[in-house]
Amino acid sequence: MINHTISPLERLAMYAAGREQDVIQGASIDQELYQTYGVKRGLRDKNGKGVLAGLTGISEIQSYREENGESVPCEGKLWYRGYNIVDLVNGVLEGHRYGFEETAYLLLFGDLPTKAQLEEFVRTMALSRTLPTNFVRDVVMKAPSADMMNTLSRSVLTLASYDDHVMDLSIANVLRQCLMLITVFPMLAVYGYQSYNHYERVDSLYIHRPDENLSTAENLLRMLRPDKGYTELEARVLDLALVLHMEHGGGNNSTFTTHVVTSSGTDTYSAIAAALASLKGPKHGGANIKVVQMMADLKRSVTDPNDEDAVRDYLHRLLARDAFDRKGLIYGMGHAVYSISDPRATIFRGFVEQLADEKHKIQEYSLYAMVERIAPEVIAKERHIYKGVSANVDFYSGLTYSMLGIPEELFTPIFAIARIVGWSAHRIEELINMDKIIRPAYKAVMPNRDYRPLDARTE
DSSP, X not given: OOOTTSOHHHHHHHHHHHHHHHXXXXXXXXXXXXXXXXXXXXXXXXXXXXXXXXXXXXXXXXXXXXXXXXXXXXXXXXXXXXXXXXXXXXXXXXXXXXXXXXXXXXXXXXXXXXXXXXXXXXXXXXXXXXXXXXXXXXXITSSOOSOHHHHHHHXXXXXXXXXXXXXXXXXXXXXXXXXXXXXXXXXXXXXXXXXXXXXXXXOOOOOOOXXXXXXXXXXXXXXXXXXXXXXXXXXXXHHHHXXXXXXXXXXXXXXXXXXXXXXXXOOHHHXXXXXXXXXXXXXXXXXXXXXXXXXXXXXHHOSOTTOHHHHHHHHHHHHTTOSTTSSSOOTTBOOSSOSSOOHHHHHHHHHHHHHHHHTTOHHHHHHHHHHHXXXXXXXXXXXXXXXXXXXXXXXXXXXXXXXXXXXXXXXHHHHHHHHHHHHHHHHHHHHHHOOSOOOOOOOOOOOOOOXXXXXXXXX
């Protein structure tokens, strides 16, 4: 007899809990079979090298060089459209410009803009920072949630309802859609947080309109802060973070998701929502939150954070699954591709130190620098690894966002605000060069069984 005193959701939860082991047993695959059939798990070989699944002219990552027929680890390098990221960053800094818009132009159109082209692009984007009438009230503020990535996805999918040409896959129309989403992502993310902060945390509500005369980074800080204020260094460090997170080869999970979903012929809004769902995962875009939480746990667990031996002991306990979340990971250390260094982290480190000085957080920065130095030694001692380990860009980005007063709920959305430019470039590239729907092979390993009538089935 069904108990009608419990809610439908409670009933489903009870049923699922009771059947959990059945599901696990039915879905479990003998791990040795992956080796037997030569399955490259995660689309990577045993040495961590990605399976070649496509071609791209958008960006390139280098972590090895060929010497005498062998792959030798080298300092990590990253190129956007053939330009070294170091040169792009230095060019922006020397020109005393904000780099987000200029780099977005490069990724979307394939070359660096002239002064006139950049001015036209910046002005076009600035005047496009607007949402449909009452969209903030009727969509963004509806059912506020601490999960900003879900809020962002919901807003993106709802924007499709306001587009009369949602399924038009012509390049001009897709470019229009992508440019619109790039311009409104900061608004969707910040307004989503402000709504949550007001309705769920019972705090004041601030909905500041973007200023068409400001850069993306400046507007992000302006819309987020009650007084709309920020320093030049704050805006420039945030701008640098956006540039460094904007694109990272075609093989990262969310960009590959963009290619896969685009290859089915779906619309731009659905493709970007799928990419957002991928980025949300803690193994991808959510890693910087884990770094901040891990470092907070370190400070609680270690009596003297300046004591290297005590910090080293804590890191050993992390790997032994005896500290923090007991996952056996030192978050922010290591990368699927880079070994000796992550160029983004190398570039970012110096600017983070400047910001720490301005914010009187040098002691905090010094602790991060200590962990960055010690962690590779600890990992090398405890783990058998096929390549070197170094700090990745997530290691310092969480600290940076914290010093900027950005709440943890917005860490991953800010990643998305940057990465949507790369997703857009890859979506367009896939549409132009698309030949077949992406459909990898899976080897079936279950036995064939004889069908039994319902009455003949037993427990």
